[in-house]
Amino acid sequence: MINNDVLRSIRYMLDLSDSMVVDTIHLADASFDVDASQVHDFLRKDEEPLFVACPDAVLSRFLDGLIYHYRGRDESQPQRAPEQRITNNVVLKKLRVAFELKDVDMHAVFEAAGFPMSKPELSALFRQPDHKNYRDCGDQALRNFLKGLTQRVRPAG
Numbered sequence: 001m002i003n004n005d006v007l008r009s010i011r012y013m014l015d016l017s018d019s020m021v022v023d024t025i026h027l028a029d030a031s032f033d034v035d036a037s038q039v040h041d042f043l044r045k046d047e048e049p050l051f052v053a054c055p056d057a058v059l060s061r062f063l064d065g066l067i068y069h070y071r072g073r074d075e076s077q078p079q080r081a082p083e084q085r086i087t088n089n090v091v092l093k094k095l096r097v098a099f100e101l102k103d104v105d106m107h108a109v110f111e112a113a114g115f116p117m118s119k120p121e122l123s124a125l126f127r128q129p130d131h132k133n134y135r136d137c138g139d140q141a142l143r144n145f146l147k148g149l150t151q152r153v154r155p156a157g
Helices: 003-014 018-028 036-043 056-071 088-098 103-112 119-125 139-153
Strands: none
Touching: 003 036, 003 056, 003 139, 018 036, 018 056, 056 088, 088 139, 103 119, 103 139
């Protein structure tokens, strides 16, 4: 899935302003150079003239910032280096950690989006890439996960 789509979905889900997105990124890396106008360009529709593709470095720090915001930072551990390449599996893992989702919660989120997933299918998404049962998380699965998570975090009504 395109990084910009992931950023847009999470921003909508949590009802974040551009400056709140910047603050979240800075939770993960205070020295990272990003401002609200850049974030605004990342959030534009693909066909808009000032649209800018969201780099992996930005999305990685944003997702790490969400984890620190919701779970707190463990000062006893050294700061992890941001991922060089963000895949759908990495996004899924980071959101699972940020929102403290257990397997039951993950199944409920997928079910709410009308995209039921079996236990083996779900566990395969969280394995290491070199594991024989590892599976890539497809765009459709991540899109449905984000949809179900949005319903959970921001219920209609």
